[in-house]
Structure formats: structure tokens, C-alpha cells
Amino acid sequence: MIRMAKEKDIPRIGELLSQVCLVHHNGRPDIFKEGRKYSQKELRELLADEKRPILVSVDDNDEVMGYCFCIFQQHVGNSVLTDVKTLYIDDLCVDENLRGKHIGKELYEAAVKLAKERGCYNLTLNVWSCNQSAMGFYEAQGLVPQKIGMELILK
Numbered sequence: 001m002i003r004m005a006k007e008k009d010i011p012r013i014g015e016l017l018s019q020v021c022l023v024h025h026n027g028r029p030d031i032f033k034e035g036r037k038y039s040q041k042e043l044r045e046l047l048a049d050e051k052r053p054i055l056v057s058v059d060d061n062d063e064v065m066g067y068c069f070c071i072f073q074q075h076v077g078n079s080v081l082t083d084v085k086t087l088y089i090d091d092l093c094v095d096e097n098l099r100g101k102h103i104g105k106e107l108y109e110a111a112v113k114l115a116k117e118r119g120c121y122n123l124t125l126n127v128w129s130c131n132q133s134a135m136g137f138y139e140a141q142g143l144v145p146q147k148i149g150m151e152l153i154l155k
Helices: 007-027 040-047 103-117 132-140
Strands: 002-004 054-058 064-074 085-094 122-125
Touching: 002 103, 007 040, 007 054, 007 064, 007 085, 054 103, 064 103, 085 103, 103 122
Parallel strands: 085 122
Antiparallel strands: 002 054, 054 064, 064 085
């Protein structure tokens, strides 16, 4: 079942945030530290922000198996960008022990449904090129590159 995250989910979401951070740290230790993206205090603040919904997939015992952090974005009055409404997926994670059970696909589809219900023009996300499994997952969901970030490391 997919539902909106609740305060009682914060400890489990924190565990999953650590898993995601480790994937990024292992892929790019020059950029990512070990740890997690949000503190418990920050998670409580996010739960109260209607522009930043957090979807969770839960099992029959209402335990979190995965999450999808979303952000509604709109560039009203921008001199270059149109003011279309976008749902940006900030982070999507399924517990590493539960992958392959279509939980990520269900979370992604719930985000698409939310975007449509809220009148969004599109859904966007960023994925690090070192995370090949995530890139493959998103491509399988029909996403295509919108823009590409490039770098030159200047050691």
C-alpha cells in the first residue's frame, strides 16, 4: 500500500536515507559522505510542508518498505522558463533487502498519479551516472534524459 508519510515513519525513513547515502558514497566518495540526507528534525519539517509530499510504501504491518520524496516546483515570472508546474522526485528508495518486488515501480506510479492529480505538466528527477541500477529503473519506467550534468575534476 502507498500512503503519505507520517511522523511515526521517521525512524524507518532515516534507515532508508542511510542506505541511499551509502550507494552514493560508494559510487562517488569524492562527493558524498556517509550519513543521511535529512535529520529527524528536518524530516518532521518536511512532513508539514504540503509542497514537499513524502510517499511511503508499507507492508501489512504498516512498516515502511520504501519512500519517494517529492517537491512541487513552478517558475512563475521567470524570464526564461515557462511557469509549468513540475513534480520533482527528490529521492526514491526501496529497502535493499526488498528490491525486485516492484515496490519502487509502485512508488513511482503513485508519484505520477499525484503529479497528474495536482495538475503538473511533467515529472522530473536527477540520477547520478554512477548509479546504473537507478538509471536502468527510471529508463524502464519511460523516463528520458531532460538535461545532462557534466564535470571536470580539477585535482
